[in-house]
Amino acid sequence: MNYLSVENISKSYGERTLFENVSFGINKDQKIAFIAKNGTGKTTIMNIITGKDEPDSGQVVMRKDIKMAFLSQVPDLQDELTIEESIFASDNDTLKVIEAYEKALENPDDAESYQKAFDQMDQLNAWDFETQFKQILFKLKLDDLKLKVKNLSGGQKKRLSLAIILINRPDLLILDEPTNHLDLEMIEWLENYFAKENMTLFMVTHDRFFLERVCNEIIELENGKIYQYKGNYSYYLEKKELRIASENASIDKAQNLFVKELEWMRRQPKARTTKSKSRQDDFYVIKEKAESRRREQQVELEINMERMGSKIIELHKLVKKFKDKTILDGFSYDFQRGERIGIIGKNGTGKTTFLNILTGTIPPDSGKVVIGETMKIGYYTQSGIQPKYGQKVIDVIKEFGEYIPLMKGRTISAGQLLERFLFDRKKQHDYVEKLSGGELKRLYLCTVLIQNPNFLILDEPTNDLDIVTLNVLENFLVDYPGCLIVVSHDRYFMDKIVDHLFVFRGEGVIEDFPGNYSDFRTYEDSAEPVKDDAPKEKNNWKQQQNASAGLSFNEQKEYAKLEREIKDLEFEKKRIEQLFSDGKVADAEISAKANELQQVIEKIETKELRLLELMEKMD
Structure with missing residues (x-):
């Protein structure tokens, strides 16, 4: 049964045409996601459907009594x-x-x-x-x-x-970013609610887990045209890849983006319902998977940021309370090079307060934050950017930096960074007051990144960003060599970017979990039920880790890092050996390549010796 039909609608603003002759229908029990880049007419189409705006031509026909x-x-x-x-x-x-x-x-x-x-x-x-x-x-x-x-x-x-x-x-429910302002527990409840209820939905959302588990059809607006996919997000990625390939086989970059995204989707663990045989076995399986996931990504950028010293950021016995509410209760942590931490927890448990203390925006009640001399913090906050009226997009970003240095003397200019984040040359010379809310968020991200921080903090960076921009941001962060802290309700984003989690339980309890969000959910779902009289710290991963492995927490992290580095070096060793085997090393380069190979072998031996020392402590 057809509930609503969009028939050949078009919309322009001055000389700019958003879309022409767009048509699609919404039928009973369909759960449709509407995908488009920010600023391309997504909100306009929703406003036309709901009667808040009128098309220049065409019409929207709704079934009577709906x-x-x-x-x-x-x-x-x-x-x-x-x-x-x-x-x-x-x-x-x-x-x-x-x-x-x-x-x-x-x-x-x-x-x-x-x-x-x-x-x-x-x-x-x-x-x-x-x-x-x-x-x-x-x-x-x-x-x-x-x-x-x-x-x-x-x-x-x-x-x-x-x-x-x-x-x-209602018979037909139109939703614009329904998961914004919901914590992860609420999002998962809403996801399950929509998945099991017979409801007709038409929604705009950037939450790709939501798209995967709730929607049975995806409609995409791209370059003013509508494309329809009768399936969930995985199906959409697969069919879009084929469409792009058939339309223009030369668009390698776009094609690779979706191939990588699809491959990553297929690698995700299925929900498990049986309990784990051994919680400790699970722990190390999760740890290994968390450490290997990002290495599967293809590096596109080699950012040459400022070198880090031996001291990154140290947190010493931080305490913070608001009246009777405890946010931090003696929390300590020593950040290491290259750490990628996701922060999760219910709304009100103190995630943003923690970031504000970390960056010196607000002081702790007691304890101290010690920041290394070489550290340069970039902080993306939920408050966004307040650009001056009459400024052009390119001028806004140039106030913060002209370029990002790359390896081998290359750079990314401010304009190139904007292009990477979907601001074309024409858009870069638009006035900021013309930007949509999502485009302003995108610009704000660029102003933080152009400063080339070596410690990047992102507080809900995915809110109001479209899926295309999220892919761009994820690929940028996969290549990012510095320390990274992310607070986000976007589970898909967290899974792709972070290696371990700070879980804010409330009342000052913060747990360090060695995996991404899907790992955490799997572990939580498979954990033994806790007795009513058990303490709040029911799953203190740090204590379990130390008790079972015989290593301090920092030694555990060193062990994991050594495993990762040895695997990377082994890969590099095989690559150089293969060059010699294939005869691809020029005569003039043989000596240099042989020295490079010897250095790699020596690094492997040194790291393996340290790894053995740590393994002996675990026995």
Whole structure:
């Protein structure tokens, strides 16, 4: 059954044509994702579908009596209403009956009103509905129903708007970035909710796990044209690769991007339901997989950033509290070269506060942060950039730097970096006030990266970025040689970029987990159930690691790093030996190549000796 048809719509702004003769349909029970680069007309099409904008030509035809709801980026709520009043302020008959029943409960002396409300609940079978909507509010952490909208945070307002839509169950649900402002627990709940419910969805989202597990069709707007793929994200990647190859076989870079993305998708672990035979065996399997994943990526950039000294950043017994809420409780950590740490945890557990303490934005209550003399921190915050009115895009980035140095004397200029992040030469000379929200975020990223930091901190970098830009950012970060800390609710992004996690449990408990997000979920799902009287630190990975392996935590990290470096050196040794074997070394280069090979062999021997020393301590 067709719910809605978009028929040959076109839209232009002045001389700029966003799209022409775009057509597609939305049918009952379809779960469609709409993909497009920022600034290419994605929001405009959603506004046309929902009646907030008009096409220059064409039309949108909706089936009669279809109820449609739209979750926008900016919630449309009444400030003076409470959460409860906002939920009941709808034309839903069942909700009105539940509202009457709730009011009757508040007046137990009025037996007649109570009996009437009770009977109506029975007649409409509203009991299950009431249970379900209370569960939705609980999952979205909207517990205080008497709280007024005007006193809610931006994230709470977005969650309230989502709750209202889910509770009212429209025939067609239009969603603009539904996972923004949700923590990972909420995202996974919403993902499971949509996957099992018979709902018709049309959504814009950059969450590729969401696309993979919820959507059964993907519609892409590219260069003003619509392409439709009858499958999930993996299917889309595969078919798009074939389409690009058939349309233009010479676009090697774009093709390789999707081939790499698809290969990575296929390597991801399936969800496991059986419990692990040995938690320690699992630990080392996860550790090995986490350390090997990034080596499978092809290096495209060799950034020549400022050399790091022996001291990176040291955290000594950090304590931070806000009234009765503990954020950090004596947390210590010594960062090592090349570490790539993801930070996860529920909203309100102190992730951003931790980053602000790390960067000196706010002080700890006690303890200290010691930053090495050679460290140059780049900090991408959620607050974004505030460019001057009338500035051009290229001028904004040049205020922060002219180029990024690469190996062998090469550079990436400010303009080339902007091109890599999808600002073409024409766009670089646009005024910043013309940029969309996603494009401003993209520009902000470039201003941080052009400064060539050797310690990069990214706080929710994926919010408002389209999937194409996310691929570009991921490929840049895969090549990034410095230390990296990422806070993100984008599980796919975290899986691809980080090697281990800081898990913020709340109440000052922070655990160090040696793997990415999928590893963490697999481990959590397969872990033995914890008794009710167990302490909060139920899975202190650092303690388990030290107790079982006989190594200090820093020695564990050194051991993992040595394994990684030895494998890399073995690969380099084989590569040079193969050059000699194939006769590809010129006579003038034989001596230099032989010396290079000998140096690699000596490095392998030195690192293997240290590895053996550590292995002996593990016995």
